[in-house]
Amino acid sequence: xxxxxxxxxxxxxxxxxxxxxxxxxxxxxxxxxxxxxxxxxxxxxxxxxxxxxxxxxxxxxxxxxxxxxxxxxxxxxxxxxxxxxxxxxxxxxxxxxxxxxxxxxxxxx
Amino acid sequence: xxxxxxxxxxxxxxxxxxxxxxxxxxxxxxxxxxxxxxxxxxxxxxxxxxxxxxxxxxxxxxxxxxxxxxxxxxxxxxxxxxxxxxxxxxxxxxxxxxxxxxxxxxxxxxxxxx
Numbered sequence: 001x002x003x004x005x006x007x008x009x010x011x012x013x014x015x016x017x018x019x020x021x022x023x024x025x026x027x028x029x030x031x032x033x034x035x036x037x038x039x040x041x042x043x044x045x046x047x048x049x050x051x052x053x054x055x056x057x058x059x060x061x062x063x064x065x066x067x068x069x070x071x072x073x074x075x076x077x078x079x080x081x082x083x084x085x086x087x088x089x090x091x092x093x094x095x096x097x098x099x100x101x102x103x104x105x106x107x108x109x
Numbered sequence: 110x111x112x113x114x115x116x117x118x119x120x121x122x123x124x125x126x127x128x129x130x131x132x133x134x135x136x137x138x139x140x141x142x143x144x145x146x147x148x149x150x151x152x153x154x155x156x157x158x159x160x161x162x163x164x165x166x167x168x169x170x171x172x173x174x175x176x177x178x179x180x181x182x183x184x185x186x187x188x189x190x191x192x193x194x195x196x197x198x199x200x201x202x203x204x205x206x207x208x209x210x211x212x213x214x215x216x217x218x219x220x221x222x223x
Contacts, residue, residue, distance in 0.1 A: 034211070043113075043199050043214035044152075097212055099152040 004088045009104045012082075018075040020103050022088030025069040031092045033064060035073045036099070037084040044087065044099070047073065078107045112136070113202055113215035121221045128187040130218050132200030141183035142201040142212065143167075143175065152199065158183055159205070190222045 005023040012018040024033065034049040048055055048062045050071075055062045061074040075082055087102040116131035132141065142157040144167075154167030156175040164175050172194060176184040183202075187194055197219050201212040 041197075041217070041219070043201075043217045046211055046213060049211065091210075097152065099146075101149075101151065 004090055004100055006086070006088050006100065006103045008101065009106070011106050011108055012075075012078045014080060014107050014109050015077055018073075018078040018082065018105060018107070020073040020075075020086050020088075020105065021070065022072070023070045024088070024090045027068050027090050028092065029068075031090050033062065033068075033071050034089040034091050034097065035060070035062065036087045036089065036097070037082075038087070038102070039081075039084045047086075049091075078105075080107050080109065083107045113200055113213055115198075115200055115215040115218050117218050118216060119219050119221075121223065122187075122190050123223055124191060126187075126190050126222075128190050128220070128222075130185040130187075130198055130200075130220070132183045132185070132202075132215055133181055134183075134200075134202040134213070135181065136202065136204075136213075137180065138202040138213075139180070139205050140203045140210065140212075141177065142203075143173075143183065143185045144199045144201065145169070145196040146199055146217075147196050155185065190220075192222050194220065195222045196220060 035047040036044040038044045050062045064071045085102040085104050087099045089097050113134045122128050143155045144152040146152050153169050155173050158164045158177040174186045197217050199217050200215040203210045203212045
């Protein structure tokens with residue numbers, strides 16, 4: 001699986017958009033980008049995934065650059081409950097997800 | 110909504126005890142997984158199963174075994190618990206789908222071995 005690089009921490013004001021970046025410069029053509037988050041002491045929660053096109057669901061939007069070497073997860077209106085560690089994962093064929101250290105997002109009132 | 114449940118949120122056991130961690134999913138998923146999560150090490154795969162009575166070793170199977178007698182249930186067994194097995198244990202399930210195989214996680218069991 002391709003390696004991902006994320007900033008270790010970010011802050012966001014409540015009600016503003018949170019933009020979480022991820023670099024995956026070694027991604028190959030058939031690898032998907034997945035985002036999960038983990039609220040303290042809970043299991044990881046699936047957010048969204050994509051291959052080439054931008055994706056949106058009820059939780060977030062995923063923007064993937066045209067060269068697919070980076071992506072951004074957007075939480076459009078961050079709330080305090082969005083405070084969590086966010087993991088960007090590049091997934092190829094295989095049996096597991098490789099979670100790195102992720103980005104610790106703190107939403108500030 | 111996919112629901113993955115784990116039998117305990119917190120568990121305290123003594124060294125040498127046999128420990129059973131149970132995981133149940135209600136979405137008829139073929140695939141089930143057991144991970145452990147430790148600070149600085151991320152999630153590491155212990156065992157997984159693609160079907161009833163089937164099991165495959167992950168990256169760190171030593172000291173663990175698993176059982177999958179029914180499709181919805183996947184058990185992790187610590188044959189003789191040791192202090193280095195103190196960890197957060199996470200169960201996940203998914204449909205088979207290759208690279209699009211989204212895994213759904215349970216709430217986790219925090220195990221302390223004294």
